[in-house]
Every structure is written in C-alpha cells, then in structure tokens.
Amino acid sequence: MKVYDGSQTEQESVGQPERKKVGIAEYAVTTDEAVLTTSGLGSCIGVALYDPDSNTAGLVHVMLPRHDDGEGARAKFADTGVEVLLEEMERAGARRRSMEAKIAGGSDMLDFSENGSSIGSRNAAIVRETLAANDVPILGEDVGGDYGRSLRLEAATGDLIVKSASQGTATL
Amino acid sequence: MPDVLIADDSEFMRNLLREILEEDHNIVGEVENGVEAVEVYKEQTPDLVMMDIVMPIRDGIEATDEIKTSNPDANVIMCTSVGQEEKMKEAVKAGADGYITKPFQKPSVMEAIEDVVPS
Amino acid sequence: MKVDIQSLGTFNQLAHEGAEQATQSLAQMTGIDAVVDVTKITLLNRDDVGEELAGQDFVGVQFDFEGALDGDTVLVFESDSVGPITEALVPGGADGEMAQSSVEEIGNIMMSGFIDGWADYLGTTIEHSPPEYIEATGADVLPPAPTVADQPQVFVFKSQIEWVGESLNFYIYMLPEYDTLAELMTDHAEPGGDAIPIDKLSVFNEMTTSGTEQAAENVEMMTGIPTEAEVTQISFAPIEDVPKQVGDDTYVGTVVEFTGVPSGYLLVLFDEVSAQNVAEALMPTEPDGEGLTEQHKAAIEELGNIMTSGFVDGWANVLQTSVDHTPPQLVHDIGQAIVDPLAAQVGQHQEHSFIIESEMRTDEIEFSSEIHALPDEKELRQALAELEVDRADQTDADVEQIF
Numbered sequence: 217m218k219v220y221d222g223s224q225t226e227q228e229s230v231g232q233p234e235r236k237k238v239g240i241a242e243y244a245v246t247t248d249e250a251v252l253t254t255s256g257l258g259s260c261i262g263v264a265l266y267d268p269d270s271n272t273a274g275l276v277h278v279m280l281p282r283h284d285d286g287e288g289a290r291a292k293f294a295d296t297g298v299e300v301l302l303e304e305m306e307r308a309g310a311r312r313r314s315m316e317a318k319i320a321g322g323s324d325m326l327d328f329s330e331n332g333s334s335i336g337s338r339n340a341a342i343v344r345e346t347l348a349a350n351d352v353p354i355l356g357e358d359v360g361g362d363y364g365r366s367l368r369l370e371a372a373t374g375d376l377i378v379k380s381a382s383q384g385t386a387t388l
Numbered sequence: 389m390p391d392v393l394i395a396d397d398s399e400f401m402r403n404l405l406r407e408i409l410e411e412d413h414n415i416v417g418e419v420e421n422g423v424e425a426v427e428v429y430k431e432q433t434p435d436l437v438m439m440d441i442v443m444p445i446r447d448g449i450e451a452t453d454e455i456k457t458s459n460p461d462a463n464v465i466m467c468t469s470v471g472q473e474e475k476m477k478e479a480v481k482a483g484a485d486g487y488i489t490k491p492f493q494k495p496s497v498m499e500a501i502e503d504v505v506p507s
Numbered sequence: 508m509k510v511d512i513q514s515l516g517t518f519n520q521l522a523h524e525g526a527e528q529a530t531q532s533l534a535q536m537t538g539i540d541a542v543v544d545v546t547k548i549t550l551l552n553r554d555d556v557g558e559e560l561a562g563q564d565f566v567g568v569q570f571d572f573e574g575a576l577d578g579d580t581v582l583v584f585e586s587d588s589v590g591p592i593t594e595a596l597v598p599g600g601a602d603g604e605m606a607q608s609s610v611e612e613i614g615n616i617m618m619s620g621f622i623d624g625w626a627d628y629l630g631t632t633i634e635h636s637p638p639e640y641i642e643a644t645g646a647d648v649l650p651p652a653p654t655v656a657d658q659p660q661v662f663v664f665k666s667q668i669e670w671v672g673e674s675l676n677f678y679i680y681m682l683p684e685y686d687t688l689a690e691l692m693t694d695h696a697e698p699g700g701d702a703i704p705i706d707k708l709s710v711f712n713e714m715t716t717s718g719t720e721q722a723a724e725n726v727e728m729m730t731g732i733p734t735e736a737e738v739t740q741i742s743f744a745p746i747e748d749v750p751k752q753v754g755d756d757t758y759v760g761t762v763v764e765f766t767g768v769p770s771g772y773l774l775v776l777f778d779e780v781s782a783q784n785v786a787e788a789l790m791p792t793e794p795d796g797e798g799l800t801e802q803h804k805a806a807i808e809e810l811g812n813i814m815t816s817g818f819v820d821g822w823a824n825v826l827q828t829s830v831d832h833t834p835p836q837l838v839h840d841i842g843q844a845i846v847d848p849l850a851a852q853v854g855q856h857q858e859h860s861f862i863i864e865s866e867m868r869t870d871e872i873e874f875s876s877e878i879h880a881l882p883d884e885k886e887l888r889q890a891l892a893e894l895e896v897d898r899a900d901q902t903d904a905d906v907e908q909i910f
Binding site for chain 1: 540542544669671672745746747748750751754755757762836838839840841842843844845846847848849850851852854855858
Binding site for chain 3: 397398399400401403404407442443444468469470471472473474475476477478480484485486487490491493
C-alpha cells in the first residue's frame with residue numbers, strides 16, 4: 217500500500233501546488249498545501265479531512281462498506297478507510313478534535329440490488345457513522361444522486377471541489 | 389388486415405416494428421412489458437402478438453405462457469435479441485409460434501409472420 | 508494445466524509491486540511524480556498483444572530474462588515524454604545519443620526494480636540482459652509474443668503508469684514463456700485451491716471472440732456500418748483496479764445484470780462521438796435537437812441490448828444453459844464512475860475479478876465500442892468446469908431446428 221507522507225517528493229514550492237492523485241482504495245495526507253485529487257466516484261465515496269490548525273489535509277477513496285465483509289487494504293472500506301485516514305492525519309500532526317470532514321460520492325446510478333439498499337447509500341451511512349463515532353463533524357457533503365463525481369481537495373484552504381459530468385462544479 | 393399487438397420495452401424497437409408492419413397490419417396496441425401485453429391481449433384478442441423476451445416487470449416468455457394458456461389459438465411470435473438455444477426451447481414450451489432474432493430485416497419478419505398467420 | 512485464483516492474485520501483486528518499485532526509481536532519479544494505474548494479467552491471442560498502443564509513438568527499453576521465469580519484458584514511454592525525462596536527467600536537455608542513453612539508463616534502473624521483486628518472492632534469481640533501446644509505433648514496440656505449439660493465446664502482465672498532471676503514460680509489459688510460467692503457477696497453487704483449468708479459459712476466450720463477432724455483426728446489420736470485432740481478452744485484476752480500466756473519459760452505453768452460470772454485469776460503452784454517430788446511423792429520421800437527444804438514447808439502449816445478447820448467447824449455447832439479462836439501463840457518465848458500482852457489487856464476494864473485454868471499431872466513421880463483463884468468479888469457475896471443450900464452436904442456436 218502506498219503511503220504519501222509529504223516528504224516523498226520534494227518539488228519546487230513556488231508556482232503550482234503539487235498534485236497528488238488518490239486511486240481507489242488509496243489515501244493521501246499532506247501538510248504542504250498540495251492538491252489531492254480522486255476521480256470517477258460512482259458508488260465509491262471520497263472522504264476529505266482537514267485540520268485548519270495544523271494545516272493538514274487528507275483524502276481517502278473507499279469502495280465497500282465494511283472491512284469485515286471482505287479482504288484487502290483498509291482504505292478500500294468505508295469504516296477502516298475513515299479510521300486509517302484519521303490515524304495518518306494525526307501522525308502528520310493534525311489533532312482529532314480540530315478535524316473537519318467533507319464527503320462526496322455514494323451515488324445510486326446503477327441499482328440492480330434486490331436485497332436492501334444500494335452500495336452507495338450503505339457506503340455513505342458507514343462513513344457518517346464512523347466519523348460520528350470519532351467526533352469529526354461533517355461540514356459539507358454531496359452524496360447520492362445518479363451521477364459520478366471527481367474531487368479536488370485544496371489543502372491550502374480545505375475546499376473540496378466536486379465536479380460531475382451532468383451537474384457542473386460545486387465547492388464544499 | 390390482421391390485428392397485431394407489439395410488446396417491447398424499447399421505444400426504438402416498437403417504432404421499427406410499427407414501420408415494418410403498419411402497411412399490411414392493423415396495430416392495436418404497443419406495450420412495454422409482459423403484464424401490459426397480457427392485459428391488452430385479453431381486451432383486444434389480436435390475431436398476432438410480436439413479443440420481446442427481456443422486458444421489465446414480466447418477461448415475454450411468461451406473458452406468452454399466460455396468453456397461450458388462456459387462448460391456445462393465440463399467435464405469438466417472439467421477437468428478441470436473445471439467440472440462446474435454451475431460451476428458444478423455453479419459448480416453445482410456453483407456446484410461442486415463431487422466433488425472430490434481432491437485429492432483423494423486414495423480409496425475415498414478413499416471412500415469420502406468413503408462416504404463423506398465412507395471409 | 509490448472510492455476511488457482513490465489514496464485515493469479517499473487518502473481519498480479521508481484522507485477523504491481525514491481526511496477527511500483529520501477530515508478531519510485533523514476534521519481535528518485537527525475538522528480539517525476541507518477542502512479543501505477545492498473546496492473547493486470549491478461550490472457551489473449553498473441554497477435555492482439557499491444558493493440559491498445561495503436562497509433563502512438565513509443566521509445567523504451569527491452570530486456571530478456573531467464574531463470575525461474577523466461578521471457579521478455581519492456582518498458583515504454585510515450586515519445587512526448589522523452590524530452591522532459593531527458594531534461595530531468597541531463598540539465599539543459601540532450602538529444603540524439605545522449606537522450607537515448609538516458610532513456611536506456613532509466614529503463615535499466617526501473618526494470619531492475621521490476622524484476623527483482625519477482626526473484627525475491629520466488630526465492631531465486633532471474634537474470635536479465637542489458638537493456639536494448641527500442642523505438643517504434645504501436646504494438647511494434649513490443650517483442651513478439653512467445654509461441655507455443657497448439658496454444659494461440661498468451662499470458663501478458665501489463666502495468667500502466669500515469670505521469671501525474673501530464674497526459675502521458677508509461678507501460679510495462681512482461682511476456683513470459685508459457686511453460687515456465689505455467690510451471691511456476693502450478694508450483695505456487697495451493698493444494699485443493701480454487702483451480703481454473705487454463706485450457707478451458709482459452710476456450711472460453713474463443714467463445715467470447717465469436718460472441719464479439721456476433722455483436723459486431725449485429726451492429727453492422729442494424730446500422731449498415733461495416734464493423735470489425737477487434738480484441739477479445741480475459742484479464743484478472745484486484746477489484747479496486749477494475750474501474751480504472753475504463754478511465755476518466757465520458758461514455759454513453761448500457762449496463763445489464765446477467766444471471767445464470769455465470770452471473771455478473773455487462774457493459775456496452777461508446778465514447779460520446781461514437782454514440783452519436785452510431786445512434787444516427789440507426790435513426791430513421793434526423794434528430795430533433797443538438798447533442799445526445801432522447802432519440803439517440805433510445806437507439807443506444809436498443810443497440811446495447813442487441814450487442815449484449817450477441818455477446819452472451821454464445822456462452823449459453825456452448826454451455827447448454829440459458830444466461831438471462833435484465834433490460835439495459837442507459838448510462839452517460841465518467842467511465843470509471845459507471846464501472847465502480849458494478850465492481851463494488853462483485854467485490855462484495857471476491858477480492859479479485861476476471862474482466863472479459865472486447866472491442867470493435869469501424870474505419871468508415873469515427874466509431875468504436877467496448878464491451879466489459881464482470882462475471883462472478885465462483886460461477887465462472889463452475890461454468891469452466893462444466894464446459895465441454897469440443898462444443899466450443901457451438902455458439903449459434905438453430906432456430907429452424909427448434910421451431
């Protein structure tokens with residue numbers, strides 16, 4: 217599993233902020249005002265955490281609701297994905313009590329599930345539950361609907377920019 | 389002119405069939421699923437039903453089965469993209485009189501109809 | 508020969524870690540920030556290897572390796588990335604021999620990282636030759652796939668590496684000799700594991716090829732546009748890598764769930780231009796408005812339906828079973844976002860997935876289409892177990908005989 221800790225790549229700090237791409241079942245944390253991006257969220261959810269006090273930001277792209285139900289990296293699941301991001305934020309210097317969350321994704325664009333609610337809405341429910349259990353407030357969200365989203369987390373401000381093919385761009 | 393009922397969930401396909409059939413047939417209804425197909429069949433008892441297989445709510449094989457059970461003299465031609473042998477056998481079991489696979493050309497549709505409902 | 512799912516997963520992981528290692532070496536030497544997008548194992552016809560590289564110019568390095576594993580491997584860069592890479596290595600830039608030498612050097616270092624992981628895992632050594640500089644267009648940049656008697660299909664390990672912030676990609680291909688790979692996989696299979704017979708996987712691939720041909724024929728019949736079935740392949744990748752296969756472009760298409768043995772999901776996708784072109788070829792009248800109208804969507808929906816049937820009917824007929832599918836759902840969105848709910852659905856029961864992929868295109872107008880199927884792994888295994896190899900060409904049903 218990849219762990220970006222902000223010291224891995226030392227690039228020029230002037231001009232464009234550094235961009236880091238977060239794939240499915242991956243996360244990234246930055247303390248140097250990088251831009252974290254993840255793309256093509258359908259029923260997946262992007263959880264952005266930001267600590268304004270320490271200027272630390274992190275983004276995780278989760279795919280399935282619960283780690284107990286499957287195997288793989290912690291960042292693949294909503295419950296353990298939120299937890300691993302919280303831990304890595306703390307390791308990078310953020311404090312849990314000043315962290316804020318923004319979440320996007322979890323659409324129900326395709327629903328063939330005859331047994332209960334869709335994966336998108338279950339993902340959203342588990343993300344909310346895990347954030348609440350850790351006392352991290354959700355300051356903004358763009359969840360559900362029937363369309364895909366791509367995200368940009370600007371670590372300098374904590375802004376989460378949500379782009380979709382059909383709904384244009386919104387800033388959370 | 390024989391009365392025909394068209395059952396297909398695709399608007400595109402209904403249009404195509406209508407264009408092929410309307411010259412020599414009286415189209416009594418166009419429906420989008422198997423439940424409506426049975427209902428309209430019972431109201432109108434058309435001479436022929438052009439029946440898709442994969443449709444929402446109720447598929448065309450079940451609908452054919454019910455139509456043929458209520459009226460063994462009904463004429464139903466399956467008109468489907470499914471080209472699986474097992475499906476064809478199911479269609480036969482349900483009482484289907486003919487089977488056209490999509491995509492089709494006008495002559496093959498006319499030929500199938502001629503076999504089932506000779507003019 | 509049989510391989511079990513576990514060893515396919517392990518080998519895929521080795522290729523992925525090797526590609527990660529190579530990418531890190533690149534970052535250390537050049538400061539280029541790149542990520543490994545997808546790593547997958549693909550079984551395909553040897554003539555189709557590298558089809559996805561068509562039309563692009565590449566430079567790179569090639570090695571042959573031998574030991575526990577024999578074969579060839581290449582690292583290729585899209586030509587446009589050579590300038591920036593050389594610039595990063597040789598301040599002030601370089602051209603000619605110097606540029607070539609820097610590509611060679613970076614390739615050498617990256618590929619050592621790639622191969623070493625395999626050797627370490629296998630607890631043995633794999634020797635590789637000095638790098639050979641290569642420069643070519645499309646699939647010609649790849650070494651010829653190894654030949655095996657009576658076996659037209661080959662396994663290829665493929666990693667795609669994306670240069671973050673630039674629209675440039677690097678690729679690593681590994682083409683192992685079939686026999687040594689087969690031997691290794693057999694050695695690493697767990698006794699009583701979930702084994703898949705490779706010869707049947709090849710047969711399944713051939714069945715799918717005729718399904719794709721049927722789907723292409725259906726398109727041609729409906730639109731009048733001569734359409735060619737291109738590549739058909741079956742790949743194996745971690746479930747989280749599945750959506751990335753399709754990428755960030757916007758697609759129009761249809762999705763169905765199919766049930767039977769196997770069950771799963773099937774997507775028919777068109778890029779937006781192709782969708783519009785093919786829909787208009789189907790429509791009896793001019794569209795009412797600009798862009799993708801409701802008429803276009805209705806046409807795409809039906810086309811998706813018919814292509815889907817063409818594709819799965821062959822499986823059903825060979826396996827002497829029926830494979831049902833739901834009515835098509837129209838999708839129009841970012842490719843990856845279309846695939847991820849399906850991958851997630853399949854991913855609830857399995858960590859890796861087989862992906863059956865086909866492509867078709869035409870020369871006449873801008874038109875190409877992709878079909879992706881995600882079967883349930885356990886059921887695919889069951890279907891393969893029941894597959895009678897000598898029925899493989901019985902993909903067509905005979906309507907006349909039944910009615």
